[in-house]
Amino acid sequence: MGANPTGIVVGLGMPADATTGWLDDLADGFRDECDLVGASVVGGDTTRCDLVVIGVTALGDLGGRAPVTRSGARPGDVVAVAGRLGHAAAGLALLTEGGSGPAELVDAHRRPEPPYACGPQAAALGATSMLDVSDGLLQDLGHVATASRVGVVLLPESFTVPVPMEKAARLLGVDPLEWILSGGDDHALAATFPETVRLPPEWTVVGHVVSGEGVQVRGRSMTRGGWDHFRQ
Structure with missing residues (x-):
């Protein structure tokens, strides 16, 4: 929503026999990412649980600005993305098939690198949503389209397929564009901007907003794509 991160609150459930070494590693991970x-970690709660359950709430400061929500996109806006797309999905596909490389993709699945700084940057540039x-670019831009009552x-051709992903796609016999459009675990950012805004290199324009509804690719309405937690 364009806020500058300030802290996280962690809810942790774990078995009574969880090792202190594991817990130290978990705390180190929170510290390193923060x-x-x-x-920093500013609070939370711990409880006994048969399984390890972790819930994190992230807090941020808007500095008096209004939050950038999903509902502000308007026809004529451009759609842009920041961060990696498809890397984590490709890494998961490789691991599922028993592969171990390209290492860049496997590592992307195991530890994503969200473009944290690009959120406040987009807000300062005048992002409308x-x-x-x-959950995947198609799925998540569908949320923007629905909330804003527009089409996307x-x-x-705006997406660049990196060499490691091309290699993995040939190895597994898939279209890498499917990973880019439907893979979501890279935790990239997608935003819409007035077409007059000059975007910095961290952002790549990949489409535009139109009157209508839903998300279209090559003239086709994409009603499925990405992860839906409640899909039957």
């Missing part, structure tokens, strides 16, 4: 944005791509047209 250090990337100058935040924004969200993180956690994506341009496949």
